[in-house]
Amino acid sequence: DGGITQSPKYLFRKEGQNVTLSCEQNLNHDAMYWYRQDPGQGLRLIYYSQIVNDFQKGDIAEGYSVSREKKESFPLTVTSAQKNPTAFYLCASSSPSAYNEQFFGPGTRLTVL
């Protein structure tokens, strides 16, 4: 089945620790995205990548970092510099041929203890 996988589903982190969230897609999409979902605020874009080895900051990139070494993978690192990291993180991908409709993974819920 084609789709997007994110792991782990739940993640707990102590303050001061960096943590990396995984996102893999087998849809052969060029573009990938990371969003943060908080209650009442919808989805806010953290980083996006339109092609391998290239990525751009979104609206709330501070305290986060990404890499795009492979087309299929777009991991997100939540660093200790992120002031309020507890949230639900969603990864998505899209193809320009589909009018940029985005397909989403199941998400990772990160809790900082």
Next chain:
Amino acid sequence: AQSVSQHNHHVILSEAASLELGCNYSYGGTVNLFWYVQYPGQHLQLLLKYFSGDPLVKGIKGFEAEFIKSKFSFNLRKPSVQWSDTAEYFCAVNNAGNMLTFGGGTRLMVKP
């Protein structure tokens, strides 16, 4: 910057009631419009989309939305909701490149 407003944050309906969720956006040019739904414990999934043509678009599970360009709106409707429609609904707009701007979401609870 583009913004998307969903005015109803929480909606509670009884089964068989009609539903209309509001969505307004700020960009005045050509837009692509989407409604996504997030059922409890499930992936965010596409409900329907508008790119061009007939401004009344039909999606899955009996949902439809109407694009009114003069009002910058893309409201979601369903004539008769079911308990299984309980979910969070997100409006999103794409006006350039691959970027989507999302509204804040509307939590719908349907009472059986």
